[in-house]
Amino acid sequence: MVVGSSYSPYGRRLAPPRIPVVVYGTRWCAQTQMVRRYLERLGIPYEYIDLERDPEAVQRLKWLTGGSASHPTLYIGGEWLVEPTMRELEWALARSGLR
Amino acid sequence: MMDQQFATELYPRRLHDLEEQFAELAGQIPDSPQKQALSVLHGITQELWRNLRQQGTPLAERGVQLQDIADLYQHAPAMEGAAVNEPLPVGSAAPDFALPDCSGRLISLSEHRGQAVVLVFYPLDWSPGCSQQLDLYQQEWEEFQQRGAELLAISVDSLYSHGAWAAVRGLNFPLLADFNPKGEVARRYSVYREADGFAERALYVVDDEGIIRYSHVSPFLHHVPDLAELLTTLDDLTARQAA
Numbered sequence: 001m002v003v004g005s006s007y008s009p010y011g012r013r014l015a016p017p018r019i020p021v022v023v024y025g026t027r028w029c030a031q032t033q034m035v036r037r038y039l040e041r042l043g044i045p046y047e048y049i050d051l052e053r054d055p056e057a058v059q060r061l062k063w064l065t066g067g068s069a070s071h072p073t074l075y076i077g078g079e080w081l082v083e084p085t086m087r088e089l090e091w092a093l094a095r096s097g098l099r
Numbered sequence: 100m101m102d103q104q105f106a107t108e109l110y111p112r113r114l115h116d117l118e119e120q121f122a123e124l125a126g127q128i129p130d131s132p133q134k135q136a137l138s139v140l141h142g143i144t145q146e147l148w149r150n151l152r153q154q155g156t157p158l159a160e161r162g163v164q165l166q167d168i169a170d171l172y173q174h175a176p177a178m179e180g181a182a183v184n185e186p187l188p189v190g191s192a193a194p195d196f197a198l199p200d201c202s203g204r205l206i207s208l209s210e211h212r213g214q215a216v217v218l219v220f221y222p223l224d225w226s227p228g229c230s231q232q233l234d235l236y237q238q239e240w241e242e243f244q245q246r247g248a249e250l251l252a253i254s255v256d257s258l259y260s261h262g263a264w265a266a267v268r269g270l271n272f273p274l275l276a277d278f279n280p281k282g283e284v285a286r287r288y289s290v291y292r293e294a295d296g297f298a299e300r301a302l303y304v305v306d307d308e309g310i311i312r313y314s315h316v317s318p319f320l321h322h323v324p325d326l327a328e329l330l331t332t333l334d335d336l337t338a339r340q341a342a
Contacts, residue, residue: 020115030231030323034238037326063125064118066142067135078114080145085170091152096111 019096021046024061025072032072044098169267172230179321184299186314187289193305194287198275201262211249215336218303219252220290224264232323237270246333255282255297304332312336
């Protein structure tokens with residue numbers, strides 16, 4: 001679906017996700033950092049797309065979410081979450097059986 | 100966590116397949132108001148589902164709750180100015196200070212001699228970037244503890260504002276009130292924005308001997324420093340002290 005870094009910013013190799021989880025974000029966004037570290041702590045594989053380094057991804061995200069490229073935006077097994085709260089993220093992971 | 104194989108079968112595959120189809124169609128539709136309308140409709144569908152999932156007792160019936168207060172920053176005015184200050188240089192002595200925390204207890208930098216201290220200067224309690232930045236540090240609190248580092252957050256807000264804000268967010272590290280004279284400590288650290296009346300978003304790491312080993316002023320107020328870089332700095336400091 002999307003192509004991005006296979007490494008986390010913390011140096012860990014990310015396994016290909018079986019249930020597609022994608023995080024669109026920026027390095028300086030606190031909420032992106034929170035979400036990524038949260039997923040990693042749970043051991044949930046995900047793909048990370050840095051919106052500042054991937055202009056095509058920005059255009060793709062705008063198409064998919066109604067014209068904005070907000071960060072973080074998450075895709076979890078068919079479900080889009082634009083700037084979710086941590087509680088919304090927990091619910092989405094639970095619905096997908098990831099938590 | 101649920102068994103991965105089982106979970107793979109469980110998640111809404113049909114929805115995922117439809118999303119993939121939608122993503123692939125983008126390249127086949129020329130840029131136009133029609134394409135924009137399709138994208139907006141897709142966005143509306145997502146937000147409708149989001150609202151349905153969150154449906155509960157209307158705010159008017161359940162009343163305002165603590166989380167509503169904690170989330171106020173999401174609708175607060177943006178704070179996005181460019182930095183106007185350069186931080187103190189690495190290798191210089193960190194100016195000492197004593198500021199009250201939310202209980203009124205004076206906390207000084209020098210009382211932490213012998214351990215690494217992270218000084219977190221931030222603009223204002225309750226504001227968007229600051230709420231998210233300190234939430235991040237709270238979530239990762241154990242990472243600081245494991246590295247033996249003390250975290251001291253400083254803004255020009257009063258100790259009463261700090262107390263309420265920390266309680267609402269569940270922050271358990273000290274918030275210090277650089278309130279009177281306003282911004283005096285921020286000035287000593289070269290991070291006070293005179294025109295705005297608050298500090299830059301800035302970090303200092305001070306080593307066990309009171310020397311600045313890392314300094315960072317965010318290029319824009321809404322940029323929150325990379326946590327991984329901060330933790331790496333603390334790791335390097337620990338290795339250096341052990342050598």
